[in-house]
Amino acid sequence: xxxxxxxxxxxxxxxLSGVALMRxxxxxxxxxxxxxxxxxxxxxxxGPYEIRGEWLLDVQxxxxxxFTADLTMETSDYGISDSTQVDPTNPATxxxxxxxxxxxxxxxxxxxxxxxxxxxxxxxxxxxVTGTAxxxxxxxxxxxxxxxxxxxxxxxxxxxxxEFSNVTLVYTGPATTHFGxxxxxxxxxxxxxx
Numbered sequence: 001x002x003x004x005x006x007x008x009x010x011x012x013x014x015x016l017s018g019v020a021l022m023r024x025x026x027x028x029x030x031x032x033x034x035x036x037x038x039x040x041x042x043x044x045x046x047g048p049y050e051i052r053g054e055w056l057l058d059v060q061x062x063x064x065x066x067f068t069a070d071l072t073m074e075t076s077d078y079g080i081s082d083s084t085q086v087d088p089t090n091p092a093t094x095x096x097x098x099x100x101x102x103x104x105x106x107x108x109x110x111x112x113x114x115x116x117x118x119x120x121x122x123x124x125x126x127x128x129v130t131g132t133a134x135x136x137x138x139x140x141x142x143x144x145x146x147x148x149x150x151x152x153x154x155x156x157x158x159x160x161x162x163e164f165s166n167v168t169l170v171y172t173g174p175a176t177t178h179f180g181x182x183x184x185x186x187x188x189x190x191x192x193x194x
């Protein structure tokens with residue numbers, strides 16, 4: 001059986017709220033996907049960066065989860081206002097680059113109180129995945145990977161009309177030198193079970 005929705009279709013989203021998608025007693029794999037659209041802080045080297053891309057999360061029947069994200073980053077418009085960082089006449093100085101993030105066999109919990117706050121606040125149930133992430137930079141290991149492992153927390157939360165609407169990514173460890181310690185925000189666009 002497959003149940004799915006796009007977050008813009010509220011009627012189907014409400015149907016999902018009656019289905020215990022991720023609880024231990026549920027034996028289906030749950031697939032989430034969406035996009036990331038956020039900025040890094042100006043305190044990261046070369047920042048602030050625009051962070052854009054797509055992500056996928058599969059919560060397995062085993063109670064673990066696998067996550068991937070394909071992101072592009074480049075200096076934001078704020079960055080071009082400082083001529084020492086970016087030359088507005090030369091787009092290459094925006095430092096465009098890519099990252100592929102992978103997390104396998106992450107730990108799944110269902111306590112959204114440990115997730116970053118959203119404004120306005122999310123009020124529904126949530127899915128939290130935590131584990132060690134591997135991050136590439138333009139197809140090779142990201143520079144910070146040589147400094148040790150980074151942990152990634154993925155939170156999926158929502159509200160009364162769309163049960164799973166928001167995603168946040170929070171790094172701890174060496175990856176924070178590039179992404180920052182703040183939540184990276186995005187949207188959930190599809191939830192399905194199989």
